[in-house]
Amino acid sequence: MVKYFAWIQHITETGLTRRLERIAREKAKRSEKKTLKGELFSWLDAIVFAVIFVLLINQYIFQLFMIPTPSMVETLLVKDRVFVSKTSYGIELYPGGKKIFSNRNPLRDDIIVFYNPEYDSKGPVFDVLSQIIYMATFSLINIDVDEDGNMRQRLYVKRAAALGGETIRFKDGTAYISGAGQQSFTADPTFREENALSDGPHQSLDPSMYPGMRSYGALMAYQDASLSNKAPAHLVQTYQSVSNYQGLVDYYQVSATRTKTAHQLNPSDLKLRSSAAHYVQGAYVPHGYVMPLGDNRDNSHDGRYFGPVPLNTVIGRVVFKFWPLNRMGGVS
Incomplete structure (x- = not known):
């Protein structure tokens, strides 16, 4: 790794030295006669050098x-x-x-x-x-x-x-x-x-919004299982308290309740059981x-x-x- 950085340093120093020598030569020539081609090349050289310098700074510092x-x-x-x-x-x-x-x-x-x-x-x-x-x-x-x-x-x-x-x-x-x-x-x-x-x-x-959001997730699980008509009345009533709400929603909590309810509706589904357990136990x-x-x-x-x-x-x-x-x- 030391050799790698020594090589980068050598290349950088060599490039800078050559660039300075070229600039000095161009200044000497420019003092004698300015040309459109020379001016454009000088500007292009400066832009390319600036871009390379910015890239090195952004990548490594x-x-x-x-x-x-x-x-x-x-x-x-x-x-x-x-x-x-x-x-x-x-x-x-x-x-x-x-x-x-x-x-x-x-x-x-x-x-x-x-x-x-x-x-x-x-x-x-x-x-x-x-x-x-x-x-x-x-x-x-x-x-x-x-x-x-x-x-x-x-x-x-x-x-x-x-x-x-x-x-x-x-x-x-x-x-x-x-x-x-x-x-x-x-x-x-x-x-x-x-x-x-x-x-x-x-x-x-507002913490008071969470019962309605949990009910929303649970009702989605009943809908997924084609059991909407079997959903408990208290879930429907609680959801109705936030049904017109148009602000932020905690979709993680909605998903957690949806998964938990889906597992309760179909306890034999091992995938649902694993997903529900993840929400309860947390992420390691x-x-x-x-x-x-x-x-x-x-x-x-x-x-x-x-x-x-x-x-x-x-x-x-x-x-x-x-x-x-x-x-x-x-x-x-």
Whole structure:
């Protein structure tokens, strides 16, 4: 690895020396006679050098990133632009490639940037090219869009909520954490207060909405089983209390209740039994993984849905907001 970096240093120094010599020669020639071709070549040379310099900085030191969704509100707002440290957890040799110097893992509460585990790749060439263009233009140009022109999320920004060896489960929007080797679970707000952690993670849904959402999930299970006419009256009545609600919905809780009810309606289905048990027992975070969650717990597609992510897919840590100017400052 030392030889690798010595080779990079040699190539860089040689390139810079030759470039400076060429610039000196061009200045000498320019003083004698300026030509359109010479001016264009000079500008092109400067642009190419700047792009290469920006790519190296973005790949190995820090990257600029624009927040695309409200999953981290109020900590990070949509269209906030942030600096991402690319040296915090090791350095990728190339976008999506092997990491080196990865001797530090995310700490609890770090705001991490990682590859979306549900990302549908268009192929390695396109993936690398889109990353290069995104980095070279300081996140201003993103060619990785869907058929409707919307930006596809190759990278996610979330908070490291649970670490290897821990178990985390959710009920009515609240996370409950059990430490490695422990049997009891502690509600996330209490856990955060006891350990002097960030107060960024929060819930905005009114707790009184959850009975109606649970009833909605249960009624969906009856509908799936073609037993809508057998649904208990109390479920229908409770759902009617929120039937006209048009705000945020905790789809994780809806799915949990739907699965639990489906298992009760068909206890012989082993797949349903396993899925229902997962919601009750929670998600175990294996060593070498981290569980990412959004601060805006009621409006975040995160580890609740796709599970813990491998540490080698975590590429950096958000350390600073630089735009808009009235929100400039550190991130915690």
